[in-house]
Amino acid sequence: MSYLLAPPEIARIEREQARGITSREVVRLFEGKGARFSEATFRKYVQAGLLPRSRRVGRKGKHTGSTGLYPVAVVRRIDLIKRMMAEGLTLEQIRESFVATKGRLEDLEAGLSSLMAELEARARVHPERRAVERELSRAERELRGALRRIEWVGGRVARVGRQHGPAGAGAAA
Numbered sequence: 001m002s003y004l005l006a007p008p009e010i011a012r013i014e015r016e017q018a019r020g021i022t023s024r025e026v027v028r029l030f031e032g033k034g035a036r037f038s039e040a041t042f043r044k045y046v047q048a049g050l051l052p053r054s055r056r057v058g059r060k061g062k063h064t065g066s067t068g069l070y071p072v073a074v075v076r077r078i079d080l081i082k083r084m085m086a087e088g089l090t091l092e093q094i095r096e097s098f099v100a101t102k103g104r105l106e107d108l109e110a111g112l113s114s115l116m117a118e119l120e121a122r123a124r125v126h127p128e129r130r131a132v133e134r135e136l137s138r139a140e141r142e143l144r145g146a147l148r149r150i151e152w153v154g155g156r157v158a159r160v161g162r163q164h165g166p167a168g169a170g171a172a173a
Contacts, residue, residue: 018072051078112147116136
């Protein structure tokens with residue numbers, strides 16, 4: 001399975017665009033590699049649940065509005081989707097695979113990291129700082145463990161789904 005973007009190139013983009021990336025930048029990136037990819041395709045992937053929704057970020061200046069920023073992980077996901085399609089999988093098959101589930105788990109992890117950073121900052125000034133930080137650390141370990149277990153189950157379910165075909169299709173065969 002060949003990559004449109006080599007893993008080191010994706011890692012560089014993730015470092016450089018850590019704050020987020022616009023759909024237009026993503027489209028240009030893949031078109032620059034010779035891939036057939038458009039804004040409409042990008043929106044289709046979002047609507048299919050293969051990519052996360054953007055977050056609106058205001059622009060500096062008067063009356064400039066806002067722009068939609070996507071987590072830079074969309075670059076890695078699109079590369080994977082394109083590789084899976086090159087192997088003959090349909091968007092529906094990709095959506096039923098673990099890709100959509102993995103994306104949702106990544107979104108949960110990002111939300112957890114953001115929440116933990118906020119709570120840690122608040123804990124630093126709490127009168128019972130040590131006890132609160134200890135409980136927060138314990139809760140984070142348990143949540144991350146739960147996310148790993150969900151990821152494991154999702155991977156298992158995806159493998160079984162590929163072996164047995166779509167739900168309800170196996171009984172007649």
